[in-house]
Amino acid sequence: MKNYDVIIIGGGLSGIKAFINLKKNGINVLMIEKSSYIGGRAFSFKDPLTGNYIDNGQHVIVGACKEYLNLLEETNNEENFIRIKNYQVPVIKNNKVSVLGSKFIGGSLGLIISLIQYKHLSIKEKVLLIKLLLKIKYINLDSDINKEKNFKKWLKINHQSESTIKFFWDIFLKPALNEEIDTIETKSALFVIKETFFSKNPQILGLPKVNLSTLWDRFEKINSRNIMKKTIVKKINIYKNKVENIILSNGKKLVAKNYIFATQYSSIQKILRDSNIDLNLKNNLDTSPILGIHFWFKNKITDDRYIASVDSEIQWIFNASKNHNNNENHIVISQSASSKWMKMDKKEIKKIFLKELNLIYPKANQKNLEKFSIVKQKDATFLCNSKNELIRNSVPLNLKNIFYSGDWVNTSWPSTMEGAVISGKFASEMILKSLKR
Numbered sequence: 001m002k003n004y005d006v007i008i009i010g011g012g013l014s015g016i017k018a019f020i021n022l023k024k025n026g027i028n029v030l031m032i033e034k035s036s037y038i039g040g041r042a043f044s045f046k047d048p049l050t051g052n053y054i055d056n057g058q059h060v061i062v063g064a065c066k067e068y069l070n071l072l073e074e075t076n077n078e079e080n081f082i083r084i085k086n087y088q089v090p091v092i093k094n095n096k097v098s099v100l101g102s103k104f105i106g107g108s109l110g111l112i113i114s115l116i117q118y119k120h121l122s123i124k125e126k127v128l129l130i131k132l133l134l135k136i137k138y139i140n141l142d143s144d145i146n147k148e149k150n151f152k153k154w155l156k157i158n159h160q161s162e163s164t165i166k167f168f169w170d171i172f173l174k175p176a177l178n179e180e181i182d183t184i185e186t187k188s189a190l191f192v193i194k195e196t197f198f199s200k201n202p203q204i205l206g207l208p209k210v211n212l213s214t215l216w217d218r219f220e221k222i223n224s225r226n227i228m229k230k231t232i233v234k235k236i237n238i239y240k241n242k243v244e245n246i247i248l249s250n251g252k253k254l255v256a257k258n259y260i261f262a263t264q265y266s267s268i269q270k271i272l273r274d275s276n277i278d279l280n281l282k283n284n285l286d287t288s289p290i291l292g293i294h295f296w297f298k299n300k301i302t303d304d305r306y307i308a309s310v311d312s313e314i315q316w317i318f319n320a321s322k323n324h325n326n327n328e329n330h331i332v333i334s335q336s337a338s339s340k341w342m343k344m345d346k347k348e349i350k351k352i353f354l355k356e357l358n359l360i361y362p363k364a365n366q367k368n369l370e371k372f373s374i375v376k377q378k379d380a381t382f383l384c385n386s387k388n389e390l391i392r393n394s395v396p397l398n399l400k401n402i403f404y405s406g407d408w409v410n411t412s413w414p415s416t417m418e419g420a421v422i423s424g425k426f427a428s429e430m431i432l433k434s435l436k437r
Helices: 014-022 066-074 107-117 125-136 149-158 160-176 186-197 210-223 264-276 320-324 346-362 388-391 417-437
Strands: 003-011 029-032 044-046 053-055 081-083 091-093 097-102 204-208 231-241 240-246 251-261 285-299 306-309 315-320 330-336 369-382 403-405
Touching: 003 014, 003 204, 014 029, 014 066, 014 210, 014 417, 029 251, 053 403, 066 186, 066 417, 091 160, 097 251, 107 125, 125 160, 125 186, 149 186, 149 346, 160 186, 160 330, 204 320, 210 346, 231 264, 240 369, 251 417, 285 346, 306 369, 330 346, 346 369
Parallel strands: 003 029, 003 251, 091 306, 251 403
Antiparallel strands: 044 053, 081 204, 091 097, 231 240, 240 251, 285 330, 285 369, 306 315, 315 330
């Protein structure tokens, strides 16, 4: 039986980051992943209806995601992301496009210039919006100014109109937090805005050029001897306040000095229940769904790389073929906080969104449509609410040699790829410190 310094249970982004940190410090580490791929919930799959490989969701990064960007660099994936400076988000309303973000000027100044030129708000609305953004830039997240917990109410207190909320705040916050603006908490919203627009990080919008799962092909190839895929951890055995070993579903026993649970919270709950460990783990994280609508057209419908829509059912449109540099005319519509679509028939969803897309791009019609696919992620992300914060601030099982990572761990970030990577970094650093004692 081979012993390891560290066994990482879970091959998502947090597990990958922890693996890299530990390995470069000479630690003998093993990664165990239950699925046939690594990368966690940001993955690609072969769609059974169309035969195409598609991502489970449209993932976008910003310059504030510095640890995720570092991970891309560590795995030689920098060239696999398109970087758009100063965001430059085209917003369409009543067939008129106006851009948020300056093409040539970055920082707060570029944002303010783009807002002055923004066509979807009145002069008064733009002045009040700019005043509030400058206020957010300098306020402390824990200050008394933010006593109102509901962000929409907080916006109203700060003189933001319904149009401003819909044509600015909603565009960024709904996809960032995967939550309706009506229920978003103030502290989470302000964190996102400050990190996105007012941090010292580069102001970029990053889009993948390749399918998500292929990002980790090189990492997996280099470390194949220390990665076990399609392998399920069935239970753990505890002795003297430490994990003594883990048991796989095939009965095999594995031993390590330390263990990182780099899995979803629900997966940890299951392993501990199956291990007959009696803990108060009845609470589940409140989650929110994401809907992805994939259309393939016979002929090109647009040259736009991406666009946000504010006066239709559609939220964001991504030109996957342009981003991936292929000729498939593949368009992805990404719908955050999409509870109302989860029980609807997929053919009905296709009908509704094809009609909405046609209003924006006239060539997007049934005659031009080649095929489609609908991807429903019912538990795509967890919500940033008080109940979930209690779970994030606790550990499921406190033992000397067990550590946790994943986007559910409290890193101050919401349920994002950045939060997952940060948690993997933290877990590996704690192990390295313990080994030096």
